Amino acid sequence: MAVCVAVIAKDNYPLYIRTIAVDNELKFHYTVHTSLDVVEEKISSVAKNTADLRELYLGLLYPTEDYKVYGYVTNTKVKFVIVVESSNTVLRDNEIRSMFRKLHNAYVDMFCNPFYNHGDVISSRSFGEVVNGMMVQD
């Protein structure tokens, strides 16, 4: 169960950020923002080494004392970032991968909406519902 889910566009501005209800939501925004650097590093290092199929799932980007941050980048350079609590040890790598896959599917479905313009902030109801399904319920 995620504590924060973010979708970031190719040009590194946020398309969608959803966090659980917490007084200091900005903290999550900062975390996601700083994780972008790690994402860029991972993308560029892999691109130099391999010319063939690159893994979309980036894995654990970095752990902080309270949270773990995972990343995923699509072939169109849209990035998904998921933040989970460090105390949540039940979540395995496979589950995070499947969360990203669901996110990616929901993103693609939302993108096929003819009224969604590339680069707009995401305001789709069904996408929001998918994200809700993977956040921590309080």
Add this chain to the structure above:
Amino acid sequence: MSRQTARPTDSRKVSAELFTLTYGALVSQLLKDYENDDDVNKQLEKIGYNIGIRAIEDFLARSNVTRCNDFRETADVISKIAFKMFLGISPAVTNWSPAGDEFSLLIENNPLTDFVELPEGHNKLNYSCVLCGALKGALEMVQLEVDVKIVQDQLKGDNVTELRVKFIKRLEDAIPAGED
């Protein structure tokens, strides 16, 4: 315009997603051009009408149906053969009016509206309006004047998309249809 001999199988099938995306692009462009929901609805209906008057020829050539004896038969042919042939769905025919001149077509999974969510502020947009125009045009070419309206729309929160078809009049009585 019979294509029965030219193509034994319909080898030029287009992916359903491409069709959905094309129609979606058309509607969103119309919305950008006209900006007013009612104008867009009118244009979609006109587009549907133009498709309908041509599609009916193709339909009659490919399906070999005979003249329908009454409106109920027409409704069944529309739902089971025509919709199946062009869109691959079979809407249910229900809600007949007591006089037998109005019925509803209930569409559950409309291929035109896959992935679509209506944007804010455009609640009066009838996305599937093109179907209304097409039905009206097609039936007009077989001498039946009808009025087709959307009464329920899945994009606006209802469970099904419902098209209400109302018979207005026969256009020419030249050939009597069996028992009148």
